[in-house]
Amino acid sequence: MKTVYVLNGPNLNLLGTREPATYGSQTLADIEASLRQQAAAMGVEVVFRQSNMEGELVTWIQEAGEAGAPVILNAGAYTHTSIALHDAIRGAKADVVEVHLSNTHAREDFRHHSFISPVARGVILGFGARSYALALHALFPSQ
Ligand code: DQA
Numbered sequence: 001m002k003t004v005y006v007l008n009g010p011n012l013n014l015l016g017t018r019e020p021a022t023y024g025s026q027t028l029a030d031i032e033a034s035l036r037q038q039a040a041a042m043g044v045e046v047v048f049r050q051s052n053m054e055g056e057l058v059t060w061i062q063e064a065g066e067a068g069a070p071v072i073l074n075a076g077a078y079t080h081t082s083i084a085l086h087d088a089i090r091g092a093k094a095d096v097v098e099v100h101l102s103n104t105h106a107r108e109d110f111r112h113h114s115f116i117s118p119v120a121r122g123v124i125l126g127f128g129a130r131s132y133a134l135a136l137h138a139l140f141p142s143q
Helices: 028-041 054-067 076-080 083-091 130-139
Strands: 002-008 044-050 071-074 096-100 122-125
Touching: 002 028, 002 054, 002 130, 028 044, 028 130, 054 071, 054 083, 071 130, 096 130, 122 130
Parallel strands: 002 044, 002 071, 071 096, 096 122
Antiparallel strands: none
8 A cells, every 4th residue: 555654843733723814723633634534535545743843853754765655744834944854855865745734935034945845846835734635636646
């Protein structure tokens, strides 16, 4: 069975109550449940994780790279700061789709730069929780 890693960075555990006007009212558990349902229908297994710690995300990216499994990555604020995540994706040759709930380019200047984008296969942002589903369909187009 094909596997996809869905990795979520800092503060995404607060979804549902965190700035709902920007991030929507769905919790991360809601997003996980809906993604698992769609992936199951496509015959894809989901490894779904969240961490507030940069190093843990680095380890999981390396794990996905070693497993040869693609990654849907919402790195949260680490998107804009983390050379460590950039290097992990490069070093592990991880196949990453960068996702964001919000359209980061329509927000503050400090959210306009991503250390993930140059090492990602593609980027999907601004579609709320649907950004994750769009990434899943982008990775497994014929399933
Ligand atoms: C985010 C956008 C980031 O700028 C922010 O720090 C987040 C969430 C998004 O999904 O829209 O934590 O990644």
